[in-house]
Amino acid sequence: MSNLPELVHLSTLPSLSVMSAFLDRALPGQSASARRVRWQVLEFAANPTAKAVLLRGPIGAGKSTVARLIALLKRVAPLSLDGAKAILDLVPFNGPNQVDLRYISSWYVELALTGLVDTLAESQLFGSVKGAYSDALDRPGVFEAASRGHVAKGKEEPVGARVTKGVVFLDEIGDLPAKLQAKLLPVLSGGVFYRVGAEGKENAELEFRGVTITASWKELGDGRLRPDLLSRIAPYAIDVPGVEDRIDDFDVLLDGVQEAVIRMMRSAIEELSTTDTAIDRGYWRGRIETLKPMKQAYRESLRRVAWSSHGNLRGLTAAVEQILGTGSHPDTVVANLPKYLSPEAESNEQDDLLARLLSRSSTGERLGMHVKAIERENRRSLRAKLQLDRSALIRLSDTLGIEPEKLRLQLKDIDRDRRSLEDDR
Numbered sequence: 001m002s003n004l005p006e007l008v009h010l011s012t013l014p015s016l017s018v019m020s021a022f023l024d025r026a027l028p029g030q031s032a033s034a035r036r037v038r039w040q041v042l043e044f045a046a047n048p049t050a051k052a053v054l055l056r057g058p059i060g061a062g063k064s065t066v067a068r069l070i071a072l073l074k075r076v077a078p079l080s081l082d083g084a085k086a087i088l089d090l091v092p093f094n095g096p097n098q099v100d101l102r103y104i105s106s107w108y109v110e111l112a113l114t115g116l117v118d119t120l121a122e123s124q125l126f127g128s129v130k131g132a133y134s135d136a137l138d139r140p141g142v143f144e145a146a147s148r149g150h151v152a153k154g155k156e157e158p159v160g161a162r163v164t165k166g167v168v169f170l171d172e173i174g175d176l177p178a179k180l181q182a183k184l185l186p187v188l189s190g191g192v193f194y195r196v197g198a199e200g201k202e203n204a205e206l207e208f209r210g211v212t213i214t215a216s217w218k219e220l221g222d223g224r225l226r227p228d229l230l231s232r233i234a235p236y237a238i239d240v241p242g243v244e245d246r247i248d249d250f251d252v253l254l255d256g257v258q259e260a261v262i263r264m265m266r267s268a269i270e271e272l273s274t275t276d277t278a279i280d281r282g283y284w285r286g287r288i289e290t291l292k293p294m295k296q297a298y299r300e301s302l303r304r305v306a307w308s309s310h311g312n313l314r315g316l317t318a319a320v321e322q323i324l325g326t327g328s329h330p331d332t333v334v335a336n337l338p339k340y341l342s343p344e345a346e347s348n349e350q351d352d353l354l355a356r357l358l359s360r361s362s363t364g365e366r367l368g369m370h371v372k373a374i375e376r377e378n379r380r381s382l383r384a385k386l387q388l389d390r391s392a393l394i395r396l397s398d399t400l401g402i403e404p405e406k407l408r409l410q411l412k413d414i415d416r417d418r419r420s421l422e423d424d425r
Contacts, residue, residue: 013046015084019073022088026069026099027062028256029249033241040238041066045073052188054173054233055215057240059340060314063215064110064171066240068099071108071167074211075160098260107160109146110169118177119196125180126187127195127206141195142168143187143208166210173214173233174224181226188212188232243307243316250303253313255293257320262291265325294323301330310337 023038044050053070055063072091076084091103101108111124119133127141140148146166149158170176176184187193187208198204214233218224225233243253269284307315315337322333 013077014081015077015079016042016046018081018085018088019045019076022073022091023069025093026065028252029246031241031246031248033245034249037066037238037240040236041069041073044236044238045070046077048078050236051210052212052214052233053236053238054220055213055238055240057215057217058242058308058312059217060311061217061240061242062313063217063240064169065099066238067110067169067171067213067215068101068104068108070213071104071164071169071211072099074164074167075104075107078163093256093260104160104167106149106158107146107164108167108169109142110171111142112171113175114172115175116177118179121177121180122183123196125184126193129195129197133196142170143193143210144195144206147208147210164210166208167213168208168210169213169215171215172217174216174218174220176225181229185226185229185232188229242312247303251299253316254299254302254320257313257317258293258324261317261320261324262293265291265321291324294320298323298330302334305330305334309339310334311340 019042020038023041027034027038027041029035044053055066057063072088076087079087092100113121116124123139123141125141125143127139127144128137130138143166146168147161148166149161183193185191190207190209192205192207194200194204194206212233220230220234243250246253266288269288273279273281273284302316302319305319307313310316311318319330319333319337322328323330
């Protein structure tokens with residue numbers, strides 16, 4: 001245990017060595033960032049009183065995988081060495097930062113809070129009773145589902161749920177609607193809460209005594225969350241590094257991604273050959289034989305990419321899939337990946353907007369007119385960009401989940417809105 005200096009006080013825990021070996025596989029690498037994350041995950045998982053942790057890190061860094069690892073290790077931490085090994089040896093890996101959800105689903109539930117409307121978010125968090133609102137059904141929320149486990153009605157809850165009391169992962173906690181933040185407070189402090197529509201009813205009280213994991217790539221101390229909620233979700237905080245913060249581990253990460261992608265592609269091709277008798281098996285067998293790790297020059301091209309702008313491990317995986325699947329050069333593939341703004345870049349954009357306003361009206365005179373003028377310019381720029389760059393249009397349609405043709409119709413609406421604004425001047 002010499003590589004775990006921060007865990008000296010836990011060195012006698014029977015399951016610690018097997019958990020440590022498991023994390024070495026799940027979060028590979030010897031960079032200082034990788035070792036730090038492994039130490040923090042072990043320390044939180046092995047502490048039976050630790051009930052809340054905030055995962056911070058850039059988009060695509062692997063926060064959801066760290067959450068799954070915590071859920072798994074919370075389950076095995078109390079066990080003997082042999083008991084922990086028996087469970088961990090069954091868990092397959094689909095590559096770096098990809099843990100199969102099926103092996104923890106009986107005590108672990110995750111919910112992404114981005115884009116949820118208030119009513120839907122409330123029912124998914126706390127559950128609902130039939131008739132609470134239009135189309136409402138009797139259903140548990142994520143806290144109730146995690147604490148009871150995923151079992152058929154009338155059957156005993158799974159051991160994992162009893163041991164952990166349930167583990168809930170709330171992704172992008174900074175997007176939780178303001179009105180629900182206060183309702184989440186009693187859940188995190190072990191207080192009583194109700195399903196939507198069951199408030200105050202007899203025998204309808206619920207409580208959650210399990211583990212809450214939250215995550216965000218955004219800065220949460222800027223007013224996005226109530227201070228009392230932030231203090232309750234973050235007694236522990238783990239910073240999950242992006243690819244560029246683990247550049248010393250790049251070869252290990254890339255090897256794991258390649259192995260996972262090749263395995264998935266082979267599996268998909270083999271499934272094709274058994275789906276339809278008309279499949280050209282000779283062609284697809286040839287494709288399987290050509291699935292090999294990329295050459296060194298391609299690896300070096302990927303190493304030079306600023307992955308913080310392209311989704312970190314998520315973007316790297318997407319790039320490897322395209323390179324191995326199509327034979328395209330990494331530079332071409334990376335150029336077509338979506339770009340993400342960091343919080344700092346978003347802040348710079350806000351500063352640029354303020355500078356544009358001040359350059360037009362340093363005294364604030366006719367400020368509303370200048371805001372409308374900048375809005376017209378931005379609409380015109382967006383429309384021109386999407387008309388001239390088909391790849392940008394397709395990427396935007398994929399991101400928004402809108403068919404390209406529907407997006408083109410919306411571009412016409414942008415143009416109509418622009419002309420309407422110009423007519424109003």
